[in-house]
Amino acid sequence: MVHEAVTIIDVAQEAGVSKSAAARVLARRGSTSETMRTKVLEAAHRLGYRPNQLARAMKSGATNTIGIVVPDVAIPFFSAVLRGLADTARAAGVEVLVSNTDNDADVEARSLELLAEQRVDGIAIAPVFQEDPAAIIRLQAEELPIVLLDRRMPGLESLPLVSVDHVAATERAVRSLIELGHRRIGLLTEVTRERAVLDDLSGRVGDPYVRSPLRPSAQRFIGYLRALREAGLEVDDDLILRSGYTTQDAQRAVEDFLARDTGATALHATDAVLSSGAYRGIRARGVSIPDQLSFIGFDDQDWTTMVQPTVSVVEQPQQHLGATAATVLVGIIRGAATEPVVHLLEPELITRESVAPPAQAR
Amino acid sequence: MVHEAVTIIDVAQEAGVSKSAAARVLARRGSTSETMRTKVLEAAHRLGYRPNQLARAMKSGATNTIGIVVPDVAIPFFSAVLRGLADTARAAGVEVLVSNTDNDADVEARSLELLAEQRVDGIAIAPVFQEDPAAIIRLQAEELPIVLLDRRMPGLESLPLVSVDHVAATERAVRSLIELGHRRIGLLTEVTRERAVLDDLSGRVGDPYVRSPLRPSAQRFIGYLRALREAGLEVDDDLILRSGYTTQDAQRAVEDFLARDTGATALHATDAVLSSGAYRGIRARGVSIPDQLSFIGFDDQDWTTMVQPTVSVVEQPQQHLGATAATVLVGIIRGAATEPVVHLLEPELITRESVAPPAQAR
DNA sequence: ATGAAAGCGCTAACAA
DNA sequence: TTGTTAGCGCTTTCAT
Numbered sequence: 203m204v205h206e207a208v209t210i211i212d213v214a215q216e217a218g219v220s221k222s223a224a225a226r227v228l229a230r231r232g233s234t235s236e237t238m239r240t241k242v243l244e245a246a247h248r249l250g251y252r253p254n255q256l257a258r259a260m261k262s263g264a265t266n267t268i269g270i271v272v273p274d275v276a277i278p279f280f281s282a283v284l285r286g287l288a289d290t291a292r293a294a295g296v297e298v299l300v301s302n303t304d305n306d307a308d309v310e311a312r313s314l315e316l317l318a319e320q321r322v323d324g325i326a327i328a329p330v331f332q333e334d335p336a337a338i339i340r341l342q343a344e345e346l347p348i349v350l351l352d353r354r355m356p357g358l359e360s361l362p363l364v365s366v367d368h369v370a371a372t373e374r375a376v377r378s379l380i381e382l383g384h385r386r387i388g389l390l391t392e393v394t395r396e397r398a399v400l401d402d403l404s405g406r407v408g409d410p411y412v413r414s415p416l417r418p419s420a421q422r423f424i425g426y427l428r429a430l431r432e433a434g435l436e437v438d439d440d441l442i443l444r445s446g447y448t449t450q451d452a453q454r455a456v457e458d459f460l461a462r463d464t465g466a467t468a469l470h471a472t473d474a475v476l477s478s479g480a481y482r483g484i485r486a487r488g489v490s491i492p493d494q495l496s497f498i499g500f501d502d503q504d505w506t507t508m509v510q511p512t513v514s515v516v517e518q519p520q521q522h523l524g525a526t527a528a529t530v531l532v533g534i535i536r537g538a539a540t541e542p543v544v545h546l547l548e549p550e551l552i553t554r555e556s557v558a559p560p561a562q563a564r
Numbered sequence: 565m566v567h568e569a570v571t572i573i574d575v576a577q578e579a580g581v582s583k584s585a586a587a588r589v590l591a592r593r594g595s596t597s598e599t600m601r602t603k604v605l606e607a608a609h610r611l612g613y614r615p616n617q618l619a620r621a622m623k624s625g626a627t628n629t630i631g632i633v634v635p636d637v638a639i640p641f642f643s644a645v646l647r648g649l650a651d652t653a654r655a656a657g658v659e660v661l662v663s664n665t666d667n668d669a670d671v672e673a674r675s676l677e678l679l680a681e682q683r684v685d686g687i688a689i690a691p692v693f694q695e696d697p698a699a700i701i702r703l704q705a706e707e708l709p710i711v712l713l714d715r716r717m718p719g720l721e722s723l724p725l726v727s728v729d730h731v732a733a734t735e736r737a738v739r740s741l742i743e744l745g746h747r748r749i750g751l752l753t754e755v756t757r758e759r760a761v762l763d764d765l766s767g768r769v770g771d772p773y774v775r776s777p778l779r780p781s782a783q784r785f786i787g788y789l790r791a792l793r794e795a796g797l798e799v800d801d802d803l804i805l806r807s808g809y810t811t812q813d814a815q816r817a818v819e820d821f822l823a824r825d826t827g828a829t830a831l832h833a834t835d836a837v838l839s840s841g842a843y844r845g846i847r848a849r850g851v852s853i854p855d856q857l858s859f860i861g862f863d864d865q866d867w868t869t870m871v872q873p874t875v876s877v878v879e880q881p882q883q884h885l886g887a888t889a890a891t892v893l894v895g896i897i898r899g900a901a902t903e904p905v906v907h908l909l910e911p912e913l914i915t916r917e918s919v920a921p922p923a924q925a926r
Numbered sequence: 927a928t929g930a931a932a933g934c935g936c937t938a939a940c941a942a
Numbered sequence: 943t944t945g946t947t948a949g950c951g952c953t954t955t956c957a958t
Contacts, residue, residue, distance in 0.1 A: 209951055220929045225953060232954085235927060255681045256627065257951035259618050260934045267661075267682070274647065276883070281643035285636065288662055297661050297682060299629075300650055319617045320629070320659060478870060485872070505867035508840060510847070521638070571935055582945045587937060594938085595943060619935035622950045929958075934951105941946075 208249045217245035228253065259321065268531055269299045269317035271310060271327040272351070279474070279501065279520055280328065283351060286524025287326060294532045296323070305330050311337035318346065323535045326527045328353050331417065347534040349527050354414045362534070364527040364545040366518045368418045369407050371549035372425030372472055373432075375498045375516045378551055379468045380433045382559045384496060388459060388469040389426045390443045390452060390476050393419050397439060400424050404431070410544035422472040422500075440464050445476060452479025453486065460487040460495075467495065467560035474501035481505075481513065492558035502552060511555035519547045570611045579607035590615065621683065630893055631661045631679035633672060633689040634713070641836070641863065641882055642690065645713060648886025649688060656894045658685070667692050673699035680708065686893045688726075688886075690715050693779065709896040711889050716776045724896070726889040726907045728880045730780045731769050733911035734787030734834055737860045737878050740913060741830045742795045744921045746858060750821060750831040751788045752805045752814060752838050755781050759801060762786050766793070772906035784834040784862075802826050807838060814841025815848065822849040822857075829857065829922035836863035843867075843875065854920035864914060873917030881909045 214224035219238055226232040227242040228251070234242075245251075259265040270287055272280040288298045299322060301313035307330045314337045317325055324347035329335055335357055342348055342361060350363040372389075379387050393400070400420060404427045407413040413421055430437050441464060445455035452475065459466070460483065469484070471477040477499030489495050491511055499506060499515040506513040526545055534540055576586035581600060588594040589604040590613070596604075607613075621627040632649055634642040650660045661684060663675035669692045676699045679687055686709035691697055697719055704710055704723060712725040734751075741749050755762070762782060766789045769775040775783060792799050803826060807817040814833070818841065821828070831846070833839040839861030851857050853873055861868060861877040868875040888907055896902055 222930075223928060229953070233927060252677070252681055254683060254951050256618055256621050256683050260622060261953045265618065275637070275650070276640075276643045276647040278638075278640070278643075281638045281640075281646075284643075284662070285638040285664060288637070288664055292663070292678075297678065299659050300646070300662055301654070302647060302650055315614070316659065319614055321616060321618050478866070481870065503866050504840070505865075505870035508843065508867035509870050584946075585944060591937075597943060616935050622935080623937045
């Protein structure tokens, strides 16, 4: 805390006017004579007056501060989201408090509680996947504006969501492979659910409210199913590679896959972590990209342009996601309609050297 | 802002005691009877009371909030620093506000002003390189605790600094090459200053106050000079590659370098951006790593383990840097001695496949 | 147009 | 041990 802070009273004294007069000038509201305005402003400048937002917040009930709660700001996806959010918030005169949860529900609950104590005007959160997101629901019940970032769970249906269109992301990648002539396309996914369950949903994901409670990974899976179906191709469970959520697991899954002879001519990995594992696995098996196998990864990471051949990817609009979340959140805070909305942002397919028509088609 | 917030008065009423009695219980200070304590706590719990940190801050003068000001949180180095800082701060009961400056002095000045208005208790800043950091100096004059992150400039000598030991980083990398038998080692740097200027300083950088006003890149350069000198090797200006601060520039500088026959058997790039440019340049020239050229990069980026051969790097303790900054800052805020201190963190050399003895030595 | 005064929620003397 | 009260810096009626 600054020691000898200049208050509005000091300014009023220096200018020889009343406290409330000075306040009116400095907050630019109410009517003031030109003479008084200049006197006050000069005094404020002379003294180096700096408004105390704390006091303002006490009176007005608005702190002009929002919180962002994510698993880990050091993960590139979230740091990009934060960047977009912070910039847009700042442009709207709003500051941003950050919390990491490490995907721990207790840490998340505590973070939310702390942000609420700080009286933030709203919160953007990529929630921990959990059965009962009680902490979030509690704050929502208290009418604290909340926006979900890229994740939604049962129980949070009534909150606005800003998300990448994951169905479209994978659909686009897989369709591009199909258009090149690929017919047997592998999918590397962390989804553990039965394919049949997602199959059932795949016809109805056009409705954001059917789709949004699904995890991004499940949505991407559905994108795969839809792309195949649209092209009249059969879905073969042999082409679906299930993996744990680590590079090592992904690498192993891909190596096993390549060891079996599945006839696959292309592979798509549905996540950043899985992508690097997949790439390693392909290389470990000595399979040549794109001659023997075309490959499309997820997220435009550094390494995708450093390796040879360079890797095609589906790129998520990360900063844009953060910026949109900020816009939506600030909108709600400032009184915009509050009915839940799903904002779906378009991913982009970046084509590089790792993709080619299948061998027999050349 | 939460709408119908429960205040301490509500709690007092519910418990049938005075406002200050409730306050004493809830803030755990002053003496209270056991009976009253339970009554108040039960009431608070029943009502879902949540302390208003705004009001607390108004009274106490401490917001338990700090600000971090960096060029761009989306840059991996800074997001890791932020992560370390946020975690450590949180553990000390302190929240973190983030600002990006994009290396723009005006944006930085404005950010600092806004943080001061929010009455943060302190600021950690990686300042924009500029002639006259007036905004920082102003806040310092107002006795706002400030810690510098990894950068110091003339005029900021009296502020504590938390930094990686850049001299040691490059010294270590270059020495490891020398120990393998390399005698002609290239250095890729963004430094534009004459070598002679840095040569003069290189004997005195043991003193943190000689070293710290230098940019990290200059300190790394000096580390190179020291390693060579220590080994009795001559410094050859032909081996010093100057590059602008972009991947493209770095690639071009390295390609030019490799086109000339300098007899270099090893190369060290002194920054993350320069490293990826350098690697591209080496590959573009078809020079084989490590057979024809050993290579050590800077910062452990994703791609360094995705390419073949994998790349040795000097790794900075990024999260630790943030954590240390938080510890130092909170220490000062809580009244620790305030004399300026330089905290130098040790980098680590990670050895991978890109390094081998020079051809003639094998 | 200007000033006086109340009050946001909390803490900390001071009294009782 | 408990209650009363003043006040942190600001905004905002309400008089004047």
